Amino acid sequence: MEKKNQLYEGKAxxxxxxxxxxxxxxxxxxxxxxxxxLKKGSIxxxxxxxxxxxxxxxQGLEKKGVPTHYIxxxxxxxxxxxxxxxxxxxxxxxxxxAGSFSKRYGVEEGIVFDNPTIEFSYKNDDLGDPLLNDDxxxxxxxxxxxxxxxxxxxxxxxxxFLKDVWKTCGVTLVxxxxxxxxxxxxxxxxxxxxxxxxxxxxxxKTGEKLDKDRFRRDxxxxxxxxxxxMKRLRQASL
Ligand code: UDP
Numbered sequence: 001m002e003k004k005n006q007l008y009e010g011k012a013x014x015x016x017x018x019x020x021x022x023x024x025x026x027x028x029x030x031x032x033x034x035x036x037x038l039k040k041g042s043i044x045x046x047x048x049x050x051x052x053x054x055x056x057x058x059q060g061l062e063k064k065g066v067p068t069h070y071i072x073x074x075x076x077x078x079x080x081x082x083x084x085x086x087x088x089x090x091x092x093x094x095x096x097x098a099g100s101f102s103k104r105y106g107v108e109e110g111i112v113f114d115n116p117t118i119e120f121s122y123k124n125d126d127l128g129d130p131l132l133n134d135d136x137x138x139x140x141x142x143x144x145x146x147x148x149x150x151x152x153x154x155x156x157x158x159x160x161f162l163k164d165v166w167k168t169c170g171v172t173l174v175x176x177x178x179x180x181x182x183x184x185x186x187x188x189x190x191x192x193x194x195x196x197x198x199x200x201x202x203x204x205k206t207g208e209k210l211d212k213d214r215f216r217r218d219x220x221x222x223x224x225x226x227x228x229x230m231k232r233l234r235q236a237s238l
Contacts, residue, residue, distance in 0.1 A: 050195035084181025174200035
């Protein structure tokens with residue numbers, strides 16, 4: 001599989017076309033941004049970890065019945081994926097209060113919910129990814145109601161799977177963001193990535209943050225935290 005034209009360069013990844021119109025190559029960078037691009041930096045080794053972690057988790061999710069864009073890992077930083085149209089929706093599941101939830105509703109971080117919550121934001125950097133509900137997403141024609149139901153069903157399966165996997169690693173899954181795409185035949189598949197950039201992961205014993213909040217909040221030990229969760233995931237058999 002060979003990289004052709006660069007299609008797109010985002011904050012954390014580059015995307016290339018290949019000989020096959022249905023296949024793209026994603027290349028993960030070490031660049032890190034936060035607060036809608038206001039904070040910029042680099043996390044050495046992050047691209048390798050996010051690539052490998054996403055691929056491991058997506059392969060596990062396929063076995064749980066969640067279709068994904070994953071095709072084949074090509075190198076440490078590069079993966080062949082199905083070409084999809086990304087639904088302009090960020091799907092966020094929360095098990096414990098943190099981040100924007102705590103800020104928005106004025107509650108402390110660390111409140112364990114009886115049931116996971118789901119929320120959507122409109123993927124639009126100019127607008128700052130505003131929160132939106134099902135009806136808004138459909139009114140804006142971001143997806144159909146049927147597609148939204150599929151997305152929700154998959155998102156909760158992803159949560160159950162990730163919660164279990166991380167638990168065996170001694171890590172508590174606080175919340176995460178996922179994105180879905182549509183293949184040329186209209187199938188909804190999990191796309192983008194699942195990594196410490198997109199999940200909040202707390203050490204189950206100490207509560208230590210092992211995710212991008214170390215970068216966002218200048219807590220130090222960013223590289224070490226990413227390497228630690230990757231090491232634990234490798235040790236857990238998926
Ligand atoms: N998240 C993400 N990309 C975004 C916004 C959020 O990956 O653009 C992830 C974030 O890492 C966390 C979860 O989604 O695991 C919930 O984030 P939240 O809404 O609390 O926003 P934040 O506090 O990160 O701004």
